[in-house]
Structure formats: C-alpha cells, structure tokens
Amino acid sequence: MNAPQELRHADITAAATPQRQSEVVARLRAVLDPHCVLFREEETRPYECDGLSAFRQLPMVVVLPETEAQVQQVLRICRDLDVPVVARGAGTGLSGGAMPHASGVVLSLAKLNRILSLDPLARIARVQPGVRNLAISEAAAPFGLYYAPDPSSQIACTIGGNVAENSGGVHCLKYGLTVHNVLRVRAVTIDGEIIEFGSEALDSPGLDLLALMIGSEGMLAVMTEATVKLMPKPQLAQVVMASFDDVKRAGDAVATIIAEGIIPAGLEMMDQKTTRAVEPFVKAGYDLDAQAILLAESDGTPEEVAEEIASIERVLRDAGATAIKVSGSEAERLRFWSGRKNAFPAAGRISPDYYCMDGTIPRKNLGQMLVAIEEMEHRYALRCMNVFHAGDGNLHPLILFDANDPDEWRRAEDFGAEILEKCVEFGGTVTGEHGVGIEKINSMCIQFSDREREAFFAVKRAFDAPGLLNPGKAIPTLSRCAEYGKMHVHGGKLPFSDLPRF
Amino acid sequence: MSALVEICDRVREAAAHGRALRIRGAGTKDFYGQALDGELLDTGAYSGIVAFEPTELVVTARCGTPLSELEAALAHERQMLAFEPPAFGEGATVGGMVAAGLSGPRRAAAGSVRDFLLGAAMVDASGQLNRFGGQVMKNVAGYDVSRLLCGSLGVLGVIAEVSLKVLPVPAAQATLSITMSEADALRCLNEWAGQPLPITASAWHASTLRLRMSGAAAAVQTARDRFVKAYGAAEVAPDAADAYWSGVREQTDEFFAGEEPLWRLSLPSVAPALVAPGRQLVEWGGALRWLKTTSGATEVRAAVRGVGGSATLFRGADKSAGVFEPLAAPVAAVHRRLKQQFDPKGIFNPGRMYPEF
Numbered sequence: 001m002n003a004p005q006e007l008r009h010a011d012i013t014a015a016a017t018p019q020r021q022s023e024v025v026a027r028l029r030a031v032l033d034p035h036c037v038l039f040r041e042e043e044t045r046p047y048e049c050d051g052l053s054a055f056r057q058l059p060m061v062v063v064l065p066e067t068e069a070q071v072q073q074v075l076r077i078c079r080d081l082d083v084p085v086v087a088r089g090a091g092t093g094l095s096g097g098a099m100p101h102a103s104g105v106v107l108s109l110a111k112l113n114r115i116l117s118l119d120p121l122a123r124i125a126r127v128q129p130g131v132r133n134l135a136i137s138e139a140a141a142p143f144g145l146y147y148a149p150d151p152s153s154q155i156a157c158t159i160g161g162n163v164a165e166n167s168g169g170v171h172c173l174k175y176g177l178t179v180h181n182v183l184r185v186r187a188v189t190i191d192g193e194i195i196e197f198g199s200e201a202l203d204s205p206g207l208d209l210l211a212l213m214i215g216s217e218g219m220l221a222v223m224t225e226a227t228v229k230l231m232p233k234p235q236l237a238q239v240v241m242a243s244f245d246d247v248k249r250a251g252d253a254v255a256t257i258i259a260e261g262i263i264p265a266g267l268e269m270m271d272q273k274t275t276r277a278v279e280p281f282v283k284a285g286y287d288l289d290a291q292a293i294l295l296a297e298s299d300g301t302p303e304e305v306a307e308e309i310a311s312i313e314r315v316l317r318d319a320g321a322t323a324i325k326v327s328g329s330e331a332e333r334l335r336f337w338s339g340r341k342n343a344f345p346a347a348g349r350i351s352p353d354y355y356c357m358d359g360t361i362p363r364k365n366l367g368q369m370l371v372a373i374e375e376m377e378h379r380y381a382l383r384c385m386n387v388f389h390a391g392d393g394n395l396h397p398l399i400l401f402d403a404n405d406p407d408e409w410r411r412a413e414d415f416g417a418e419i420l421e422k423c424v425e426f427g428g429t430v431t432g433e434h435g436v437g438i439e440k441i442n443s444m445c446i447q448f449s450d451r452e453r454e455a456f457f458a459v460k461r462a463f464d465a466p467g468l469l470n471p472g473k474a475i476p477t478l479s480r481c482a483e484y485g486k487m488h489v490h491g492g493k494l495p496f497s498d499l500p501r502f
Numbered sequence: 503m504s505a506l507v508e509i510c511d512r513v514r515e516a517a518a519h520g521r522a523l524r525i526r527g528a529g530t531k532d533f534y535g536q537a538l539d540g541e542l543l544d545t546g547a548y549s550g551i552v553a554f555e556p557t558e559l560v561v562t563a564r565c566g567t568p569l570s571e572l573e574a575a576l577a578h579e580r581q582m583l584a585f586e587p588p589a590f591g592e593g594a595t596v597g598g599m600v601a602a603g604l605s606g607p608r609r610a611a612a613g614s615v616r617d618f619l620l621g622a623a624m625v626d627a628s629g630q631l632n633r634f635g636g637q638v639m640k641n642v643a644g645y646d647v648s649r650l651l652c653g654s655l656g657v658l659g660v661i662a663e664v665s666l667k668v669l670p671v672p673a674a675q676a677t678l679s680i681t682m683s684e685a686d687a688l689r690c691l692n693e694w695a696g697q698p699l700p701i702t703a704s705a706w707h708a709s710t711l712r713l714r715m716s717g718a719a720a721a722v723q724t725a726r727d728r729f730v731k732a733y734g735a736a737e738v739a740p741d742a743a744d745a746y747w748s749g750v751r752e753q754t755d756e757f758f759a760g761e762e763p764l765w766r767l768s769l770p771s772v773a774p775a776l777v778a779p780g781r782q783l784v785e786w787g788g789a790l791r792w793l794k795t796t797s798g799a800t801e802v803r804a805a806v807r808g809v810g811g812s813a814t815l816f817r818g819a820d821k822s823a824g825v826f827e828p829l830a831a832p833v834a835a836v837h838r839r840l841k842q843q844f845d846p847k848g849i850f851n852p853g854r855m856y857p858e859f
Contacts, residue, residue, distance in 0.1 A: 121692045122772040145696060166642045177640065179649070180617050195832040201811045202609065202789045203768040205827040206837055206855070207658075208616055211649035215642045232698045255557035261580060261670030301698055303720030360638040362558050392639035393558075432640035440643075447643055452632045458843035459645045462836055475644065 005467035006457045009084045009101065010480075012438070012472045016060045016103035024083055024105070028063055031073040036111075038062040047106050050091045050098040051153070054355070054409065055438050059086070059100030064108045068188070068224040071107070075222065076192035078105055084471050085190075087218040089129060089161030092153040094356055095437030097165065097217045097473060104471075107222060109160050115139050116225065123230040124183065124200060129160025129223045133167075136228060145230040148175035151433070152341065160223050166215030168433035170266045170340075171297075173391035177433070179214045181229045187213065187221035190464045200227055212459060217435050218470045220463035234299035237265065239333050240312050242321035243290035247271060248367035250292035253319035254390045255363060257296060260315050262308060266297035267391030268340050271370070274385040274398075278339040278346040286339055287323055294321075294390065295336060343387045344398065351383070351400035355412045359423030360432035363393040372422050373397055380415040382408065394432035395423070421446055436474040444474070445481035453481070505548035505566070506631070509660055512543055514629030516849045523849050525656040527566060527595030531602045533817055535655050535854045536825050545597050548662065551575055553637070560620060560637050562665040565597025572596055576668055584612040584669040588751050597661045603653020606751040607703035607714070610695070610771070610786035615652050618667045622648035625660040627845045637665045656851040657859065658844040672702070672716035676726050677743030678735040680711045684775040684784065687711045690733075691787040692772050699725050705750050706784040707757055712738065714747060750785065757783045757792070763818030765793040765802055769811030778805055792816075799823030826856065 016024075021039060028037045038044050039061045049056040060083075065071045078085045084104030091098055100106045113130035120143035125136055133154040137146040150169035151157055157167070163185060168177045175181070184198040198210035213220055244250035250269055257264065270278075270293050275286040286293055294316065298308040309326060316324055327333035339346075347354040361369055370386060377384050385398040397419055401412040420430040420443040430436070430443040444453065456475045460467070476484070516523045522540030532538060549566035556579040563572055569589050576582050586606030587599045600622070605614040621635030624647075635641055635648035651661050682690070687706040694701060700717035713729065715722045729735040738746065749755030758764065762780065769776075771788035780795025795802065799815065800823070806813040812827035829837060834856075841848070841859040848859065 119772070120696060122770060123692075123696050143696065166646075168640050173639065176613065176617065179646070180613060189832065193832050195836070196830065197833075199768075199810065199812070200770040201768040202614070202771075202786060203812075205812045205814070206829050206833060207654055207840065208603075208650055208652055209833065209836060211616060211646045211652070215646055220645075230696075232696050235698055258559060258670075259557045261673065263670065300718070301721050301724060303724055304700075304718040307718045307720050360636075360640045362555070362560070362637060364555065364558060389640070394638075394640045427636070428638050429636050429641040429643045431643050432638070433642060435642050436644070444643060449632070451626070451628075451630055452634065452644070455626065455632055455634070455647060455844070456644050459647065459650075459840070462839035462843050465839075 005461050005465065006475070006477050008467045009104070009471035010477060012057055012099070012101050014102055020103070021060050024061055024081055027077045027081065028061065028074065031077065032063055032065060032070055036064045036066065047088065047091070047100060047108070050088070050093040050096060052094050052096045052437070052439055054403065055096040055099050057100045057102055059106040060103050062106040062108060064111050066111045068112070071188050071222060071224055072192040072194070074105070074107060075188050075190055078468060079190050079192065079466060082466065082468070084468050085222070086470050087160070087164070087222045089158035089164070090132070090156050092157040093161060093165060093435065093437065094358070095431065095435040095439040097435045097437035097470070099438050101471065109158070112224060120145060122200070124227050125230060126225060126227050127159050128225055129158060131159050133157050133159060133162055140230045141233070144233050146233045147228055148181050148231050149178050152344070159226055159228065163214050163223055163226060164216065164218045165433065165435040168389070168394070170268065170389065173267060174263050174265045175231065179211060182210070182214060182226055183229055184227040185210060185213050185223050186225035187223045189221050190466060190468050195221060215435070217437065217474045219460060219474060220469065222469070234265070236302050236305050237297055237299040237333060238305050238309050239266070239295055239297040239327045239336050240309060240316065241325045241336050242294045242296070242316040243287040243323040244292045244294065244320065245290065245322050247292045247370050249320050250294050251363065251366035251390070253294060253316055253321065256315050256319050257312060260311060262311055262315070264296045264312065264391060265299040266295065267389070268295045269293065269388040269390040270340060270343065271386040273383065274343055274387050275339065277350050277385055278342055281346055281349065282338040282342050284335050284339045290322065295340060340387065343385065347385055347398045347400060352402040352404065353400070355399040355401060355416055357395065357397045357399065357416050357419050358431050358434040359420050359428055360392065360394045361423050361426040361428035363390070365426040366390070366393070369395065369422065369426065373419060376415055376418055380411045382411055382415055384415070393428065417443060438473055441474065441476045441480070442484045444476050445484050450478055450481070506662060509543065509545060509548060509662065510625055510629040510631065513625055513627065513660060513849070516541070517627055517629065517847055520847050521849065522852045525601070525660055525851055527598035528568070528591070528593035530589060530591035530594040531598055534602055536821060536857060537853050539852050539854070540849070543660070545660065546595060552663065556581055558637070559668050560665055561668055562637060562663060563596045564663050565595060565661050567596045569594045569596060569599055577671070580671045581668045582671050583618065583666065585609055585615050585618055586751055587615060588753065590752060596664060600652055600661050600664050601654060601656045607705065607747050607785060610704070610789055611702045612669070616649045619648055619652050619664060620667055621665040622651050622661055623663040624651060624658070625662050627659065627847065627849060631662060635665070639667060655854045657841060657855050659850060674719040674722040675714065675716045676722050677712060677714045677738040677746070678726065678729050679738050680713065680729065680733045680735045681709055682711050683709065684782070687784065688772070688775060688788045695771070695787050703747060704785065704787050707782070712746060714743065750783070757781065757794070760794060762794045762796050764816045765795065766814040766816040767791040767793055767806050767811055768814070769806060769809055773809035773811060776805055778802065803827065829856070
C-alpha cells in the first residue's frame with residue numbers, strides 16, 4: 001500500500017487468484033443483476049481487447065451497470081477491495097486504452113445508452129456515455145442541428161469513449177475536437193462520489209477541470225453523462241479533388257490554401273499507395289497516376305460555398321495540381337470521400353493486418369516525413385499506406401503486416417515507434433486523436449521529460465489517490481522509461497552502437 | 503534566456519524560504535480575482551514571439567510579450583486571435599491573457615482562450631520548466647495540463663510560454679443595430695444560433711441589439727439583407743462598429759462606467775431575462791450577462807444559480823463575499839489536491855482564486 005501510486009497495479013498482466021475473483025464477483029453481484037456481472041472466460045473473452053487487437057488481456061470480471069447509482073456502487077466496491085477498473089465504451093479505440101487489467105474489472109458503460117434530453121433552442125444534448133456518436137447527430141437532424149466531431153468510427157464509437165480520448169475527425173480543423181464541443185461532464189470518482197466538470201454555461205468557476213477530464217483515457221473519473229453542443233448543419237457541402245505529381249507539392253498546396261485565409265471544413269490527403277489500394281473497391285474515380293490526391297471540402301450557405309470553392313480551385317491550380325474535379329452533386333461528393341473513409345478497410349483487404357499510426361507534425365514537415373517513412377519501409381521490409389488529415393498535420397500511416405508472422409509484427413511495432421519518434425523530432429506529438437493507451441506508452445518517454453511525466457502523475461493523484469482507474473496506461477513510470485531508454489533504437493541505431501550486442 | 507533563468511531562480515528561492523510570489527505581467531488585470539499577495543514576480547522581461555508561421559496557423563510567444571505586439575504581428579499576416587481577448591489596459595501580456603482566461607465578443611461563435619491554446623511551458627514549484635501540449639492542433643499525449651493553466655490565475659505555476667492557434671481575419675464584416683426587448687433578443691439570438699448565420703458577436707443593452715457578422719462577403723451580404731428586411735435592422739458604419747465592439751471588449755463603453763460593482767454572469771444562453779436591480783449588458787448570444795448593481799452577493803448568486811449559471815464579482819471594491827462562485831464540495835476537493843500536488847508550499851499567487859489556496 002506504500003508503493004508510489006503510479007507503481008501500484010502497473011503490471012496489467014498479473015492475474016488474480018480464483019479466490020480473489022470469487023470474492024470480487026460476490027461483492028459485485030450483491031449490487032448488480034447476475035446478467036450484468038461476467039466472469040467466465042467465454043463471457044469475458046469478447047472484452048479482451050479494443051480496436052487495437054494486437055494487445056489482448058482477459059479481465060478478471062466484466063460489469064455492465066444499468067444506472068449511475070450502480071456505477072457508484074461498483075466503484076465503491078473496487079475502491080474497497082483495491083481492484084483496478086478499466087472503463088469501456090464501444091471498444092473501438094485504437095490505442096489499447098480499454099485493454100483490460102488481468103486482476104481488474106472492466107466497467108462497460110454500454111447499457112447507459114440513452115439520450116436524456118435534446119434542447120434545440122439551447123443547442124445542447126444531454127447524453128449518457130454509451131450513446132453512439134452518430135446517434136446524437138441523428139437525433140439532432142430534425143432540428144437542422146448536428147454534433148460536429150466525427151471520428152471515422154462514428155457509427156459505432158460512443159460519446160464516453162470520445163470524451164476519454166478527445167476524439168477528432170475529418171472536420172476538426174474548422175469545427176474542433178471533442179474538447180471544443182462538450183460543455184459539461186458528469187462523472188463518478190473512484191470514491192463513488194458524483195462530480196461535475198463544466199456546466200451548461202460557457203464558463204464555469206475554478207480551474208478548467210473539464211479540459212483535464214477530456215482526453216484523460218478513463219484515468220481520472222468514470223463519465224456517466226455529458227452535455228454536448230449541437231451546431232447548425234451547413235446547408236451545403238462541396239469538395240474539390242486535386243491530383244499532384246509530387247507529394248511535397250501537395251503538402252505545399254495545403255499551406256497555400258491556409259495562407260489564403262481559407263479554413264476548409266475538411267482537408268485530406270492520400271498517397272498513391274492508398275488510392276491504388278482503395279480504388280478497386282470504392283471506384284471513386286481517383287487519378288491513379290497522381291502521387292498524391294488532396295480533398296478539400298467547403299461547407300456553409302450556397303453563396304459561401306461558391307465563393308470558397310472558387311478560391312480553393314484557383315489556389316490548387318496555381319499550386320501545380322495536375323487535375324482538379326469539383327463534386328457536382330451530393331452523391332459525387334460522397335464518392336470522392338468514400339476512398340478516404342474506406343482507407344482502413346481497404347488496407348485490411350490488401351494485407352492480412354495493418355497497424356494504424358496517429359502522430360501529428362507541423363504541416364510544413366509533411367514532405368520530409370513521407371521521405372522518412374519511405375526509407376523506413378525499405379529498412380523494415382514492410383509496406384505503408386499514408387492517409388492524412390492534412391489540414392491539421394495529423395498522419396495516419398497504415399503499416400501493412402501479417403500477424404501470423406511474429407517477426408513482421410515486431411517489425412511493424414518498431415516501424416510505428418520510429419514514425420512517432422520522428423513526429424516528436426519534427427516538433428509534433430505521438431498521438432493526435434487515438435490516445436496513448438497501452439500502445440504508445442513507451443513513446444511518451446520520448447515526448448516528455450521525467451518531470452513532465454511526474455506532473456501527469458500529480459494530476460492523476462489529485463483525482464484518483466489509490467491509483468485504481470485504468471492503471472498502467474497513458475503515462476509511463478520512471479523505471480519503464482529507463483528500461484525503454486536502455487533498449488531504445490534511435491534512428492535505426494542502438495545507443496552505444498560500438499558495443500558488441502547479442 | 504536570462505529573463506527565464508531569473509524567473510526560475512526567483513521561484514526556487516521562494517520555494518526554499520516558503521515565501522509567496524505574486525506573478526504579474528503588466529498588472530492590467532490586478533483588479534481581477536481575490537487578494538494580491540506575495541512578493542512581486544514580474545514576468546514582463548521574458549518577452550518576444552518565439553515562432554510564427556502563418557501557414558501553420560500557430561504562434562508561440564513568451565509570457566511577457568505585449569498582447570498588442572502579438573496582435574500586430576498577426577494582423578500583418580491578416581490573421582488574428584479569434585477569441586478577442588480583452589487587454590484592459592496598456593501593456594497587457596500574453597501570460598496574463600492566458601492566466602486570466604478571459605475572452606471577448608467573438609467567444610460564443612469562435613471559442614475561448616482555452617479552445618485556442620495548443621501548448622504551454624510552465625515553471626513549476628521547483629523552478630524548472632515543463633512543456634505540455636505542443637504546437638499542433640491535434641495532440642492527445644498526456645493530460646491537457648496546458649488548458650488547465652488557462653484561467654488558473656497563476657495558482658499552479660508560472661506560465662512562461664504559450665502556443666496558440668490563430669485564424670484568418672474574415673474577408674467581410676458588418677454590424678447591425680436592431681431595436682428589441684431583452685426577452686425578444688434572447689429568444690432571437692438562440693434561434694439564430696441554430697441557423698447557419700455568420701454572427702460573430704452580439705450585445706444587447708437598453709433595448710438595442712447589436713449584431714456583428716463576419717465571413718465570406720456573400721454570406722455577410724445575404725445575412726445583412728435578411729436582417730434589414732425581417733427586423734428593420736440598421737447598419738452601423740464600420741468605424742463606429744469597430745469602436746463599439748472595442749468598447750464592449752475593453753469595457754470602455756459607457757455601460758461599464760459608474761461606481762456600482764460589476765458582476766460577470768455566465769449562464770446557459772437560454773436562461774430568461776434576469777430580474778435583478780441594476781443595468782445589464784448581454785453578450786455571447788445570451789450566455790454572458792454583465793450586471794452593474796449594488797445588490798448583495800447573496801442575492802446575485804442566488805438568482806444566477808437558480809438558472810444554472812455562476813456569478814463573478816468582476817470589478818468591485820468589497821471582495822469579502824468572494825469574487826468567484828463557491829465550488830461544489832467534490833470539485834473543491836480536487837482543486838485543493840491539485841494545488842497541493844503542483845504547489846505544495848503554496849508559493850504561487852496564494853488566495854488569488856479562492857481564499858483557501
């Protein structure tokens with residue numbers, strides 16, 4: 001009990017004894033219906049991973065509370081018995097943030113799935129954590145409103161998970177991330193107490209704990225309700241598709257659009273490997289000779305869109321686009337987008353497995369980054385497709401590999417880690433919108449100093465003194481970083497490369 | 503660099519002797535918050551824009567950089583701080599802007615300081631520099647400590663450098679004036695906010711609603727025509743309009759004159775017109791209401807809490823009733839523990855936000 005908080009329960013894989021499991025299950029069954037407490041292997045197996053299936057761990061118990069009061073009771077029991085708790089939404093996360101703890105409880109919020117209220121005049125919706133992202137926009141549609149952040153998984157992912165990861169999407173350059181679109185979060189602390197961050201006003205008194213809570217990966221409190229902002233749905237959207245014979249030139253074109261004072265609703269880039277992979281499936285009419293394709297969307301009133309599309313077209317032509325198409329109908333707009341939206345499934349169809357990275361860099365380094373990735377493809381002997389949220393510098397390289405070959409997975413992991421390291425070197429970050437989870441925990445050692453990581457632990461201690469909420473994720477301990485530093489391959493070279501090894 | 507070293511040394515020294523520091527940029531917001539306590543730590547010397555790349559939409563500046571210098575550099579590239587921070591006086595600094603966390607007329611449409619803050623460097627209680635966030639728009643590595651510093655009034659550490667997202671200056675702008683009651687204005691503002699209209703500022707006072715529209719020329723033109731036709735709106739000349747919005751932002755408008763205390767009421771935008779003695783100016787589509795009144799704090803707070811908002815005694819001589827809305831117990835507990843973790847000796851601006859820390 002006296003170990004530093006961050007070290008307690010840090011070993012995610014340490015399994016509980018059957019006696020311990022029985023004890024915890026008995027306590028949980030006293031407050032939840034039996035069908036809401038899962039502990040047999042065949043029941044808990046579906047929870048062993050989230051959207052990042054390379055990282056798996058069977059949990060000791062899975063609970064599915066049906067009310068906020070039950071969430072409070074579950075947390076009190078876990079606190080009382082010193083059991084780690086991993087909150088989980090739809091399990092679509094891509095960083096292993098919801099990967100279970102072997103001696104812990106997975107707290108699924110899937111049954112808290114109601115939209116509690118929707119006020120079209122105030123343009124807000126009160127929702128439970130298990131409500132799907134897209135369901136909010138669907139409920140708001142009759143009023144001409146929608147919820148702006150649109151992660152690619154929006155059909156399945158839940159708002160609870162979006163809050164935990166501070167999810168973005170294709171339109172966040174113009175409309176912001178989750179942190180910009182959530183007014184209030186109601187949550188339960190590890191002590192089982194209700195706590196509210198923010199309010200339905202724009203400003204709230206005290207420190208901005210809401211900003212801390214959003215993107216905290218389930219490590220500070222368990223969300224049970226949120227108030228989200230709804231925005232008027234743009235009347236019209238149109239997209240310009242431009243081909244470039246050089247990736248660097250496409251990157252420069254993005255900078256030119258911004259320099260013109262245009263903030264497109266969406267600004268995405270795909271490299272040739274991606275367009276060639278997706279075209280056979282989506283038949284979007286991509287220019288397969290182009291080294292890169294840019295998609296720039298404008299939305300708003302018809303007059304605004306006409307004005308902006310004309311400017312974008314002109315800028316792209318001046319920037320050296322080899323071909324330009326403007327969507328003439330909603331169907332065509334969706335077809336242009338279909339390849340971008342289906343890049344991940346397409347990767348899955350041309351390769352047994354793919355590993356999606358999520359770094360962000362200052363846009364000006366895009367060209368250099370692509371060159372670096374190409375060099376890594378040769379060195380790791382793996383292919384990589386590149387899709388970007390070009391407007392905000394968020395990269396999603398998709399490393400193709402075969403998980404049945406352990407060496408390929410190891411190479412893919414190293415390849416990914418090296419991309420992230422490069423992102424930090426270019427003044428960016430190891431994760432733009434997917435979160436650190438378990439996947440990028442070592443990369444955090446590179447981005448932050450010991451002191452900075454200690455500040456994160458200080459935040460954690462202020463919310464979760466016993467260190468039971470999602471332990472072992474997101475923030476690496478000193479000793480973990482020391483260990484990683486020792487074996488860490490930098491730029492393809494081991495430290496002290498003159499020393500003989502293995 | 504030496505200015506930063508000096509700040510770090512001062513912090514280390516203060517921590518060693520358990521002496522309180524009162525962090526100050528230019529002192530333009532000294533009026534804001536609870537008591538000023540401690541030895542003065544002037545951050546003004548650590549000044550300058552570190553990096554500004556217009557095509558990245560990001561600017562990084564040191565805490566002592568005058569806000570006017572930053573805004574001039576952005577204006578030169580036809581960009582701006584979209585949250586329109588008030589300076590409240592000559593020499594206001596970037597550090598003070600972030601520490602106060604105050605935003606101006608565009609806030610309801612564009613977002614607040616915190617929404618545009620991408621990263622910050624902070625001198626911690628041991629006198630060392632920590633960096634949180636970064637210079638990119640999307641960044642979820644680690645807890646969002648930089649946004650936590652926004653509006654923190656310096657109680658967690660010295661904000662040394664910040665990176666902010668900037669936006670292009672809109673192509674066109676127009677301000678309209680419409681005569682209507684407060685109740686009608688509140689209803690209309692909320693309805694309009696649910697429609698794709700380019701409204702970027704609103705202010706209602708004494709039966710007059712002023713609306714600013716910004717964006718693409720065509721969008722502004724269409725909206726202007728609509729308001730003129732449907733509501734008999736009159737267009738305000740551009741110079742007069744700029745002067746008006748600046749007066750609201752900087753509180754030099756005549757509404758803010760007079761000796762009565764000024765309350766800043768943050769409410770849900772749909773909250774009904776407040777029945778409170780005194781004068782009111784409504785901003786942010788109804789979500790911000792300024793109240794000049796001699797009513798007591800208990801009375802004001804009760805009225806605002808009843809509609810789900812909070813009241814700040816923004817300017818007023820007697821702060822004994824507390825400047826900021828008291829926090830709910832679990833939230834206050836997290837505040838105490840955060841302060842304890844970040845500033846165990848209580849050296850940073852003690853009592854500036856709440857008397858107990």
